[in-house]
Amino acid sequence: MNPHQPNYLPHQQQQPIFLAPQHDQQLLQHQLSHQQQLQEQQLQQLQQQLQQQQLQQLQQQQQFQLQQQQKQLQLLVNDSEQNNIQMPAHTHVTPSPLSKSHHRHSHHRHEPPHQPQQPRHLEEFHPQTHLELQMIQPEQQSSQQQQQQQLLQQQEHLQHHPHQSRSVRGKSPVVFKQQQIQEQQQQQQPQLHNYQHPQQNEQRNAYPDEQNEPPQQQLQHKNVEQHQQQHQLQQQQQSTQEQQQNLESDHDKVEVIVDASIEPEAIAGQHQLQQQQQQQHNKSIKQHAPTLTTESLPQNQQIVSPLLQPLLRKPTKKLRRDKAHELLRKRILVGTLVAMMVATILWLVAFSINYWASWEFPDGVMSANKNVIRGQHAGLWKMCREEVVPSTNEKLSSCIFMKQFPTSDELIRNQKLYDATVINYRRSCTAIGVIGVLVMVLSIISTYYSTIEPRYIYKRLAGSLLLGSAACILVCVEIIQGSLEYERKYLPHMYPPKSKHRFGFCFGVAWFLIICFLVFSLILFFFSRKQKDKLVDDRPVIIGRI
Incomplete structure (x- = not known):
């Protein structure tokens, strides 16, 4: 995985979360502020880069100017040397005929002397170069003066002794001496040509491949690219501002659907994951902030926070339908849970009262107290009788535990x-x-836990427990029916002649509860389908193993 990119989870990419309006607004504001901070950091970095590049451009221009000045200085130095080497105008030499012929031939072989140029002051170009050249020129000037003095002495000697004007090779000593002086000057001139200012060396190192071409064109290209980058950043900032305004204006019009499949614990876990992702994203930004540029980004691309992208997706028809089904499923489960609690309370009431069966005696039955028993009703714990006193016709009710x-x-x-x-x-x-x-209490607990944790196993467990509850009530009803049938056959004092027997209120409630618990179990089995794709992949799952 790439550490610079935030780490997205598959369930968040497939099914975006649509939170409540208040929480959604807070998230949008926080993410937009974070986005603005990122853009401000990028602008600051680009400004710093522009300043650095401008400084480099100024340095390069100065170096280029210094190069030109040094070239001109070298030309001036060469001109000054040639002017110093030339002979004075007041000296006159009388060469021999052989020297004249030799001078005529040498005139054709050698190039004509350079025309003297007007000397320029070295201080006009650069003070440092002038000082450095002053350290080199005094020795050359002293040697040139000595050579000129020797030439003058030789010329005077030749004027007085013309017979010594021929050399071994047939050359005049003056011409021979001039050639020696020119050779010495040619050996000394490379020293000045090889001399360079330190800034010139820096310029050559800065432009190794483009020494012959001035860097003005390259600087222009770089300036154009920098202006383009700055313009792109301004466009991105304007687009983000427009997006923020549109979100604020259309916030009331957006339809927000709450994800019913995500329970409170799942929502809390997702918030924790989002916070961890945001912290990692902030760390990566801090680590790589100096190298962040817009050169790698294509044109007209907006920088959007990864946490903001799922929230900006509009819900489709299929997504709305799925969310509506999930909301209906959760409501049905909650309604089933409430109905189970009510059914348990009804069973406790029916199990504790004494209206399972009732008897009527039209002719009456004499009791031990010599009262007439008109009827009675019984349950699991008590049996109550309705008696009438014969002398006063007073109605009495007595219960036996x-x-x-x-x-x-x-x-x-x-x-x-x-x-x-x-x-x-x-x-x-x-x-x-x-x-x-x-069993009913256990089924209520498992049903409540299935609404929190959307695992199929808890719903199936609750459905099985509800079937057990219905079976327990059915067994109780059958036992009571068997008891009444036994009393009718083998206990005649409980069923005197012409007596009427009927089942009571609790008997009907028991059969109603049996049907209710069966329906509850079917509902839970129906909604116990596997929903693994709606859970977090890296979340621990309790599978019941030790």
Whole structure:
């Protein structure tokens, strides 16, 4: 992976997050401010680069001017040397005939002397070069003066002694001496030609491939490129400002859809990941800030923060449809959770009251207190009777608590009330009813956790527990029906002649709860499809292994 680029996750690239309006506005403002800071840093860096390049250009121009001045100085030095070497006008030489012929031939062989130029002051060009040349010229001038004096002496000697004017080679000594002086001057002249100012060497090192061409054209090209880069940065800044204004003006018109599939913990995890990505992005910017330029960017390209790009994507029809389905799914799950809690409360109420079955006695039954029993209703814990006093026709209601574990004395005294088989039925129904309550509580917990963590395994667990709850209620209903059938067959005092029997309110509630729990389990199984693509890939998953 490239460390300069922010590290995006696949689920964020495939499905962008559309947050709430307030949070979205805060994120947009923060990201736009960060974007402006980046552009300001780039502008500052470009300004610094422009200043450095301008300084370099000035230095190069100065060096070029110094080169021209040094060339002119060299020409002046050569002219001055040639002027000093020429013979004075007041001297006259009388050569011999052989020397005249030799001088005639040598005139054809040698180039004509240079025309004297007007001397220029060396201080006009550069003071340093003038001082340095003054250190070299005194020795040359002293040697030239000595040579001129020797020539004058020889000329005077020749005038007095003309017979000594011929040399071994047939040349006059004056011409021979002049040739020697010219050779010495030619040996001394390369020293001046080889002399260069240190700034000239720097200029040659700066332009090794373009020594013959002046750098003005190159400087013009560089200036044009710098102006183009600055113009591109200004255009980018204007485009970002226009984008910010458009976002602020159209913020109220944008349709924001909350991602229903992302739960509170998932949202918190995504925020943490975004913060980590932003910190890494800021570190990379700080590390590579001096090398950041717009040369690598194409024209008319805007610098947009990576965290801002998913938020600027407009929702499509498919995305809206998916989000609507996810929102509906979550609402159904929450409604199912609330209905499960209500159903559990109803089961606790039905399990504790005594309206499972009721009996009516039209002719009446005499009790031990010599009262007439008109009817009775019973449950798992109590049995209540409605009695009438014969003398006063007063209606009375009395309830008897039926123990689950009666003593032996109570069994002997109340044989009609405590039958061994009926007691076993009641114990079984009570135990299964309590187990059903525990299973319902576990199913509620697993359903609530499935709304937080969108893993299919929790929904399937909750659906299985709901099936167990429905089975517990169904078993309780069957046990009560079996108990009533046993009493009708084997306990005639519970069912006297002409008596009417019917099931009570709790019996209907039990059957209703069975149907409700079955529907709840089907809903959870239906929404227990795998949704792995909507979860964070690097997030730890609890799989239940040790």
